[in-house]
Every structure is written in structure tokens, then in C-alpha cells.
Amino acid sequence: MHSDVTPSGAGESATTGAPVTLLIADDDEVTRSGLRTLLAVQPGIAVVGEAADGVAAVEQARRLRPDVVLMDVRMPRLNGIEATRQLLAEPAGSAEPPKVVVITTFENDGYVTAALSAGASGFVLKRLPVRQIAEAVRVAAAGEAILFPAALRRMVAARPLGSAEALPRAALTGREEEVLRLMATGLSNPEIAESLTVSLETVKTHVGNVLTKLGAQNRTHAVVIAYESGLVVPGFTG
Structure with a gap:
């Protein structure tokens, strides 16, 4: 992967079995068509x-029930942040909402950080090779996070920090x-287990506790909270 891209748990994803179903939301027709053509193979x-805008993205996602929505953030009628928030706020008892990859x-787009806070599993850059975008989609579908540690540090550093509370x-x-x-x-669960010399199950328990205590929708959201609260400061490398 690109040196600035760390799909957390990428090594745990698989390409066997049923394919990951994908909805592409982008208001630029050329970009949308190109992504569809390249990712379909x-x-x-x-x-x-x-979908060409956020309203259509929500409607199509609820109708088609894809595993993943690849979501642009700057779209007409409804931006990707609000579309993500609506998709992930499905009422209890409904089908599981899709994963969202921005x-x-x-x-350094502040909209991306807001989308991550809204529950997106991660983000990818349009300039990345299509195979890396495809891997990010597969990783998100598997329930993992797509983290860009250096890019996320830069984005959060450009925004005012939240209160310590x-x-x-x-x-x-x-x-x-x-x-x-x-x-x-950006370490995956197995990598954290190796770093701390503990079992994978122990790490999973700790991660689950962190998400619950922070009220985070996923591990990416937990990382955003950690940066914005100051627990992890921009420039931290572990």
C-alpha cells in the first residue's frame, strides 16, 4: 500500500466467497463512471x-443494501457527511447499514474528518491506484478501519482541538x-497484540472497551476522538 495508507487489519481481509457489493457516490460523472469501470473488474x-448526490446515495443505499458505499464528501443537495450520518443512523431492527468509505x-479536507466523526470507516484518496481503493473497500466490508495516520494527523492539526472533556x-x-x-x-489488532505481547482476543476486548467508553461508532472514529481530544497529538508515531 501507499506509505501513508494503513488499512487496519488488511492482512485479515479475504477476496474469496461472495463479492463485496459496492455503491459509488460522486457528483462528477467522469469520476463516477471511471471508478465504476475500474472497480467492477x-x-x-x-x-x-x-449516485450523483447525497440524497440519491442515501436512497440507493437503502434500496440496494450494498456492503460498502464509496462516498464523495462535496456533493449537491446533501453532502457526504450528512449522507453518512443518515445511513449509519438506521433504526433498530432494520438491516445492518453499509460501511462508508470516504x-x-x-x-487535508476538514469535511473528511467530519465524515469520520459521523461514522465512516475510513477514507481513500482519488489519486491512489485502483487496486488500493479496491482493497480499502474489501477491508471496510470486513469490518476493519482504513487509516491514513499521517494524513489524519495533518487534518486534525489544522482544526481546533476539542475540549479535554x-x-x-x-x-x-x-x-x-x-x-x-x-x-x-494504524496498527491492526494482530500487530497491536504483537507489540504488547498479549493475545489477539485480549486486544479485541480492549478495542471493544475503548469504542464503548468513547461512544465511538468504529475504530476510525475512536482515533479521531483521540486526536481531537489531545490524547494523541499530531506527530505522534508510537
């Missing part, structure tokens, strides 16, 4: 639809804070 991916041109640090144990900091560097 990638192993393990089936493009099932596309696709963007600029890695944004992170209930007293609620986290020392080991949970340690795991969160390692998550912020």
Missing part, C-alpha cells in the same frame, strides 16, 4: 449502483489508552 467486488481529492480519559484504563494510541498509528 477488481477481484471480489461487485458494483451494484451509483473518497476525496484533498487529504471530549475524551473521558478517567474511564479508560492505562492499557486501553495504550491500545488507543497504537490504533492511532
Whole structure:
């Protein structure tokens, strides 16, 4: 992968079995058509639809029930942030909402950080080779996060930090804070287990506790909270 891209748990993803169903949402017709053409021939991916704005993205996602939505953030009628928030706020008892992967041109786009806070599993840059975008889609479908540690640090550094109260640090144990900091560097669960010399199940338990205590929708959201609260500072490398 690109040196600035760390799909957390990428090594755990698989391309066997049923293909990952994908909806592409982008207001630029050339970009949307190009992504559809290129991703449709990638192993393990089936493009099932596309949308030209946020309203259509929500409608199509609810109708087609894709595994993943590749979501542009700057779209008419409804931007990708609000579309992501609506998709991930499905009422209890409904089908599981899709994973959302934000696709963007600029890695310092404040909209991307907001989309991650809204629950997106991660983001990819439009300039990346299509095979890396495809891998990010597969990783998201598997329930993992797509982290760009350096890019995320730059984005958060450009925004005002939230208050210290944004992170209930007293609620986290020392080991949970340690795991969160390692998550912020883009390490997968197996890599964290190796770094801390503990079992994978122990790491999964710690990660689950961190998400619950922070009220985070996924591990990417937890990392955003860690950066914005100041627990992890821009420039931290582990």
C-alpha cells in the first residue's frame, strides 16, 4: 500500500466467497463512471449502483443494501457527511447499514474528518491506484478501519482541538489508552497484540472497551476522538 495508507487489519481481509457489493457516490460523472469501470473488474467486488448526490446515495443505499458505499464528501443537495450520518443512523431492527468509505481529492479536507466523526470507516484518496481503493473497500466490508495516520494527523492539526472533556480519559484504563494510541498509528489488532505481547482476543476486548467508553461508532472514529481530544497529538508515531 501507499506509505501513508494503513488499512487496519488488511492482512485479515479475504477476496474469496461472495463479492463485496459496492455503491459509488460522486457528483462528477467522469469520476463516477471511471471508478465504476475500474472497480467492477477488481477481484471480489461487485458494483451494484451509483449516485450523483447525497440524497440519491442515501436512497440507493437503502434500496440496494450494498456492503460498502464509496462516498464523495462535496456533493449537491446533501453532502457526504450528512449522507453518512443518515445511513449509519438506521433504526433498530432494520438491516445492518453499509460501511462508508470516504473518497476525496484533498487529504487535508476538514469535511473528511467530519465524515469520520459521523461514522465512516475510513477514507481513500482519488489519486491512489485502483487496486488500493479496491482493497480499502474489501477491508471496510470486513469490518476493519482504513487509516491514513499521517494524513489524519495533518487534518486534525489544522482544526481546533476539542475540549479535554471530549475524551473521558478517567474511564479508560492505562492499557486501553495504550491500545488507543497504537490504533492511532494504524496498527491492526494482530500487530497491536504483537507489540504488547498479549493475545489477539485480549486486544479485541480492549478495542471493544475503548469504542464503548468513547461512544465511538468504529475504530476510525475512536482515533479521531483521540486526536481531537489531545490524547494523541499530531506527530505522534508510537
